[in-house]
Amino acid sequence: MSASMVFTDCSSSTNAARLLPLRRRSPLLRTNNGVVFPRRLINPIPPRSLAIHSSSSPSQLSWGEIAAEVLRMKDAIGTVPGLAVILVGDREESATYVSKKKEACEVVGINSFEVHLPEDATEQEVLNSISGFNEDPSVHGILVQLPLPSHMDEQNILNAVSIEKDVDGFHPLNIGCLAMRGREPLFVPCTPKGCIELLHRYGIPIKGKRAVVIGRSNIVGMPVALLLQREDATVSIVHSRTKNPEELTRQADIVIAAVGKTNMVRGSWIKPGAVVIDVGINPVEDKKKLSGFRLVGDVCYKEAKEIASAITPVPGGVGPMTIAMLLCNTLISAKRIHNFQ
Amino acid sequence: MSASMVFTDCSSSTNAARLLPLRRRSPLLRTNNGVVFPRRLINPIPPRSLAIHSSSSPSQLSWGEIAAEVLRMKDAIGTVPGLAVILVGDREESATYVSKKKEACEVVGINSFEVHLPEDATEQEVLNSISGFNEDPSVHGILVQLPLPSHMDEQNILNAVSIEKDVDGFHPLNIGCLAMRGREPLFVPCTPKGCIELLHRYGIPIKGKRAVVIGRSNIVGMPVALLLQREDATVSIVHSRTKNPEELTRQADIVIAAVGKTNMVRGSWIKPGAVVIDVGINPVEDKKKLSGFRLVGDVCYKEAKEIASAITPVPGGVGPMTIAMLLCNTLISAKRIHNFQ
Incomplete structure (x- = not known):
């Protein structure tokens, strides 16, 4: 079994773009209005064995609508x-x-x-x-x-x-509202928001699924766990004091790794068919690179992609989504401050 | 196997009080200064099969120190x-x-x-x-x-x-600080704080333990999950959308039920030797009672006590602890406002 989708931004890829229709995204990103953006945010390689939503028609994402909204706001006010x-x-x-x-x-x-x-x-x-x-x-x-x-x-x-x-959404008042049912934060932290957006965009169901978040940092682990719970996942948080991280992780339909340890999550940690979001960005020495290092995630990609049904690569997976969410939050803020609908 | 300890406030109990030395309690409650309080807060029946800390010497809790602190504050300022x-x-x-x-x-x-x-x-x-x-x-x-x-x-x-x-600690700023590492809330919500206090007072280790919280309310489930995580438990939250609540709950060393459904958690949900805190208070018809009803928890006590190593009864378990924590928070607040150490 091997990963059917890889979330990536490899704009140089020669694979036919095979993107899924967007579901439950923020209104800002609902359509592609043709504004050119230098990198495609999401560009999966063709599914290999486990095809998620194989009946979906191709689509393509861009930051077009953010640009369009910025323009509309400028023209109007x-x-x-x-x-x-x-x-x-x-x-x-x-x-x-x-x-x-x-x-x-x-x-x-x-x-x-x-x-x-x-x-x-x-x-x-x-x-x-x-x-x-x-x-x-x-x-x-x-x-x-x-x-x-x-x-x-x-x-x-x-x-x-x-x-x-x-x-950035890191104010405790924002985090408190994120944690509470019936409350809405002013801003959702960008990386966690990006993780959930990736799941939505690929039509990956969250409700009722077992999710394991590895890492409990204020900027990723904890808020992404709160977001998953808001989406009705059953969430467990694995951290440095967890006794059997592998055993618990192997129960998850959705794994989000955000711990900052190179290749910590091995293939054996992944339930066959699970969806894996790798937030880690760890530099490792690589003499073949001009910089002397390359970036790898918290998940052993080579092993996990053989077992997961979908996985984000590092770099190019969560990173670009984080930046998209930052632009999105800035636009939301400007609209709110100027009471512009 | 049957419950070795029952957390209770049955002050009429004739069992020899067999209480464990307090560990990691708030300074307010560290000693018993002899002030008489009408009900003993915690009064376990003797352990039956699984003795937790059987070597501990007896002790007794009271609200004495809160009273003493109130008096000291009055005298001083x-x-x-x-x-x-x-x-x-x-x-x-x-x-x-x-x-x-x-x-x-x-x-x-x-x-x-x-x-x-x-x-x-x-x-x-x-x-x-x-x-x-x-x-x-x-x-x-x-x-x-x-x-x-x-x-x-x-x-x-x-x-x-x-x-x-x-x-009450329900302000989102408080909840946000509770969720974030390195932040401290002004007040910790009373019932969740009471649950953790019970575990501390009985010397039940939390760090590294698997904990399952059943229910995700703003007033109990969510904050108690955050508190357990602060204590280094590996926490999972079970809720109405969880597909196999029984299976997940059976993995837990510590179960906290706060869902408001009579006897929802059956004996089969409990791992042998687990510790069970029952926050539910559900009225059920009982013609033998003058009021026409009696209160039962979310846990089927009769079944669970045969399997758990410790369990709180309803009524008399978490309820009195909640009130104790409310008094504690009021005192903390007065001290802070008046800058009284």
């Missing part, structure tokens, strides 16, 4: 959504993420603002930048790129972001 | 903690709960305030009462007895309670 990113220090990885986010903003027409502070900046300098963006009416989303230098109090800094502009 | 309860309508059950809470306040010396509004009161009247208590410096905790009449917006009303006085 003269406002362009704006995303501000605060980067502290010179971590190469962080710089790459930030430049990807900026690039994505450009593509869909969202204004981007950036403050880049040196590694030895003071906490107060970061707080001053946040305060400036909080008050700036042209900024609708504020993102502090993590991790911060160790001499800074992350919680204190994240708390300073105005809840109306917290497009 | 002249302030007595105050709890305000808002009751709307004439539901007999609600009235009983409220009177139990008032009684408990009296015992430990906490001032209690009550507003009782008629069933046909307006939402605005409830909001006015809350607003009054929010501003009243002699009130440190505000509790709106649920359920509210159907013509009222529960969320709107609960949101009106000042977060500093939200001793």
Whole structure:
């Protein structure tokens, strides 16, 4: 048995795009209005043995509708959504993420603002930048790129972001609303939202399914577990203190790995036919690469793809969805602030 | 195999009190200072087959230290903690709960305030009462007895309670902090806190254990799952959409049932030796009772006690712990507001 679908953004793929009609997506992404986007977000290779929804007709996704909405808003009220990113220090990885986010903003027409502070900046300098963006009416989303230098109090800094502009969705008030039935958060954290979007877009049912989330971080594991539960999955969270992570994971119809350990989830952990979302992005040495390393996930892809019915690759699976969700949250924020429907 | 410990408050029991030394309890409850309390909170019958911590020496719990702390605070700064309860309508059950809470306040010396509004009161009247208590410096905790009449917006009303006085811990900001690693809520919801306290007091290990929470309500299921996870249990939540609740529950070392369905959890759901906390309080017809009904839990006690190593009875298990935690939260609130250590 081998993976019937691979969620990927390999835009260079020569496989015939075989994409499934979108289900339960946010209205923003419901149609493809033809705006060109440089990478296809999702481009599965043809199913090999387990075909999910093999009767579905091909489709294609783009960030077109976000761009269209941005344009419509500009035409109607003269406002362009704006995303501000605060980067502290010179971590190469962080710089790459930030430049990807900026690039994505450009593509869909969202204004981007950036403050880049040196590694030895003071906490107060970061707080001053946040305060400036909080008050700036042209900024609708504020993102502090993590991790911060160790001499800074992350919680204190994240708390300073105005809840109306917290497009990362990490404010405890947002998380609380995410956890509670009958409440709606202002923003859903981007990576967890991206994981669920992937499932929706591929028509993978969540309701009533057993889901195992590996990892319980504030930014992925915990919120994605809350989201899965909102979708009526039966959720278990596996973490460093779990005694038989393999045994429990093997019960899952949906596995979301977000733990940051290279190839931790082996093929034997996966129930045949399960759907696997790999959130891990771990650099491993690779002398064949110019950079000297390549990125791998938390799941041993080679083994898991032989057993899962669908799996996201690393890189190219969850990453691009995270950026899409960030753009989406920024647009939502601008619309809400300007009361634009 | 039969339950070795029954968590109960049967103060009329003639069994020798065989209580375990307290572990990891809140500082408030660490010692018994001899203040007399009318009911023993926890009074297990002697273990029958599976003895947990059989080497532990007997001990006894009381609300003594809360009373002592209240007194110490009064002597030191002249302030007595105050709890305000808002009751709307004439539901007999609600009235009983409220009177139990008032009684408990009296015992430990906490001032209690009550507003009782008629069933046909307006939402605005409830909001006015809350607003009054929010501003009243002699009130440190505000509790709106649920359920509210159907013509009222529960969320709107609960949101009106000042977060500093939200001793029920239901504010989404509190729940968010409960969900997040590295954050601390102002208040932990009383019933979930009571469940964990019971486990601690009986020295039942949580770390690394498989826990199944049955039910995902905002007031019990979800927060108790978050608390168990904070204690390093591996948590799964079973709910109405779960396909094999029995199978999953049978994997658990700790089962917490909070679903509101009479005898839903049968003996066959319990792993031999598991610990069972039954939060359900369901009235069933009983012509032998003066009231015409008796209260039973979500767990079929008769069956489960033969299989579990420890189980809470209904009534008398979780209920008294909930009230204890409410007193505890009120004291914590008063101390925080008055910056009293």
